[in-house]
Amino acid sequence: MAERRPLALITFDVDDTLYSTTDFVRRARENSLKAMLAAGLDLSLEQARAELAEVVSEFTSNDEHHFDRLLQRIPRERLGGINPAILIAAGVAAYKDTVVHSLAPYEDVQEGIKRLHERGFRLGVASHGLTVKQAEKLVRLRILQYLDKHALFFNEQLGMSKSNPKFFLRAAETLGLKPEQCLHVGDRPDRDVDPANAAGWITVLNRRSGRYHEMVGDTPPAYTIHNFWDLQELVERDFVPVRADPSAAPA
């Protein structure tokens, strides 16, 4: 049996790693469109879906005016004589309801993270997106108690994209850790595997679901997993938790 290597940090990507963003967003948008139709929007569900998909593709998923834009793009008579603010509000309310009631981790994530935490591994997050929006997901996934409060890395706060290897170099440096003792788990070859590899981190590709399931990156991950039981197994087989040199830790 090979000797287990020291591991000082495990970071997790958020979207499609800790929860099924793809499934969640599909459900939230579907609920919103159905609410807008119920409020009087005169489109078929298929038409509304197609129009919203175009809006998201043209303005990105973080745009805050999806429903406004949807209504602007369609012929005015399709509003069914309803004040557009009411149609937008029906969509917004249904979306928020879905966030509050349905945003939940993959079924094995909470237990997997809890166990790694109990085994003594230091856990964190490396996330790309709107900072408070990403942080709200962590709150709703109910995993914050297992994460090191100094190991939450958001690309906006670091002033760089997560696709830049410096993101991972800076994260390790902030905690006074060697990159080769840090491991990152994510679903995107371009934002998780390639840049973390380039920074000298150990990489785990989460091949579970999501939009990037078929994407091929420039460099292979050190490991591929399909769920958090796989992750558990490889970490406990190949690694032993180490704490950083206290003299190198930040104040």
Added chain:
Amino acid sequence: MAERRPLALITFDVDDTLYSTTDFVRRARENSLKAMLAAGLDLSLEQARAELAEVVSEFTSNDEHHFDRLLQRIPRERLGGINPAILIAAGVAAYKDTVVHSLAPYEDVQEGIKRLHERGFRLGVASHGLTVKQAEKLVRLRILQYLDKHALFFNEQLGMSKSNPKFFLRAAETLGLKPEQCLHVGDRPDRDVDPANAAGWITVLNRRSGRYHEMVGDTPPAYTIHNFWDLQELVERDFVPVRADPSAAPA
């Protein structure tokens, strides 16, 4: 018994008329601050309340960065070593949870509106605020089915403050109605009673609760009520519903 006068429209203010905005906001802010404290914010609940009250007073209640500003104003060590994004997200999540679970009309409002609708009165809304935010309240209060879809008036859409009598003149004109056959119900002497009086509307001051409970306006309302049973009674005693001349109605 005096003859009942014709009434073509009843509009309602939203905040502190259809639901207790004052109570709701107090509860939502309290839930948010408690969540931020539980997430590690190192203040007493009293300190946090006082700081947030100042933020709201300095930046208005519609500012979208209350929790960010609260954290900016306090000494950095009060963040308890927690990433501010997590503290803000804890507050935001608790606020949204409260909106989804606790935004409900005064107990007599839904029944009162339903009965006025059944008696044949045309009902609408005259609201001041952020349009979609106000519209979302109507969605959540579950009263839209009793309101005339052409009679929803939002100050941003009309391009003027609700404290301007033109707001009410324009609302009546839009529907082809005489101002003296329109009645407005609201809690604010300055934004509900005075401008609607000046526009020739019949006014009802809702003296139920809220921040403006003690405010005195320039002109007296035609009626004062304390709940929607009072409203019911005065409307059925003094008025009879009339439909507008169809030739004057908008397309």
